[in-house]
Amino acid sequence: MKVLEADGIVQVFEGREVLAGLDLTLGQGEILGLLGANGAGKSTLLKILSGMQRPVSGRVRFLGKPLSEGYPGSLARMGVSINEPVFYESLSARENLEIDLAYLSLANAGHRAVESAGISQLLEKVGLTADSATAVGRYSMGMRQRLALARCMGHHPDLYLLDEPLNGLDPIAIGQLRDSLRNLAAQGSAILFSSHILSEVLHTADRVMVIAGGRVSLRASVPELLSKGQEGAEQTLIKAMEG
Numbered sequence: 284m285k286v287l288e289a290d291g292i293v294q295v296f297e298g299r300e301v302l303a304g305l306d307l308t309l310g311q312g313e314i315l316g317l318l319g320a321n322g323a324g325k326s327t328l329l330k331i332l333s334g335m336q337r338p339v340s341g342r343v344r345f346l347g348k349p350l351s352e353g354y355p356g357s358l359a360r361m362g363v364s365i366n367e368p369v370f371y372e373s374l375s376a377r378e379n380l381e382i383d384l385a386y387l388s389l390a391n392a393g394h395r396a397v398e399s400a401g402i403s404q405l406l407e408k409v410g411l412t413a414d415s416a417t418a419v420g421r422y423s424m425g426m427r428q429r430l431a432l433a434r435c436m437g438h439h440p441d442l443y444l445l446d447e448p449l450n451g452l453d454p455i456a457i458g459q460l461r462d463s464l465r466n467l468a469a470q471g472s473a474i475l476f477s478s479h480i481l482s483e484v485l486h487t488a489d490r491v492m493v494i495a496g497g498r499v500s501l502r503a504s505v506p507e508l509l510s511k512g513q514e515g516a517e518q519t520l521i522k523a524m525e526g
């Protein structure tokens with residue numbers, strides 16, 4: 284069974300067709316990189332796939348069922364981070380995670396409560412242990428990105444939808460995030476992430492999908508792209524982004 288299936292997704296804003304009929308599928312353990320120029324519709328697509336925004340037409344199925352079925356339980360099986368993450372600025376990372384995870388264990392009846400050992404582990408995974416008691420209002424952009432990732436990992440989701448998770452991360456953190464995503468995929472999670480950093484998408488994803496003019500302009504496996512070498516692969520992606 285596919286984790287995520289989308290057919291014929293159309294979105295229109297102010298009379299303008301931003302997505303003009305997009306299809307995608309994502310299986311267990313797969314990492315799909317989503318590429319496209321500024322304004323191509325990546326964030327819009329991620330919002331639709333997460334159930335946060337309704338498309339004008341098209342269908343999204345998650346774990347074999349329409350998104351709207353099984354709500355809210357099925358949506359709680361996703362880990363979603365789209366746009367700038369919002370936190371309680373005066374509270375620490377640990378306190379923010381305690382609140383998020385308390386919400387999750389309240390919402391998922393029967394789901395085990397996440398104890399503080401779990402929170403320490405999450406903070407460790409994203410490299411925030413040393414700063415876990417600092418108010419998030421004093422965090423840098425990259426630290427906020429790390430916390431956003433920790434927030435959507437706490438309930439071991441089947442699907443991650445991540446909008447530009449590499450934004451603001453230093454090269455060390457990018458490497459750590461790549462390892463984290465690969466580990467999550469190896470444990471069976473499906474991951475869809477958008478990024479403008481071509482080299483990193485080629486490093487992390489199994490497959491890529493490029494959006495241009497509201498349509499998919501390229502679908503390719505990463506090994507297939509890299510058969511032309513790193514530079515050739517990046518050229519192919521840029522050409523597809525230009526539509």
Ligand SMILES: Nc1ncnc2c1ncn2[C@@H]1O[C@H](COP(=O)(O)OP(=O)(O)OP(=O)(O)O)[C@@H](O)[C@H]1O
Pocket residue numbers: 296297301319320321322323324325326327328
């Ligand atoms: N709620 C909205 N109302 C009107 N227009 C919108 C809305 N959301 C997005 N758009 C428009 O839809 C288009 C796609 O936006 P989207 O944010 O999905 O692009 P993106 O690919 O994520 O771009 P970026 O790389 O800059 O993040 C843009 O032209 C944007 O202005």
Ligand SMILES: [Mg+2]
Pocket residue numbers: 325326327446
């Ligand atoms: Mg965007």
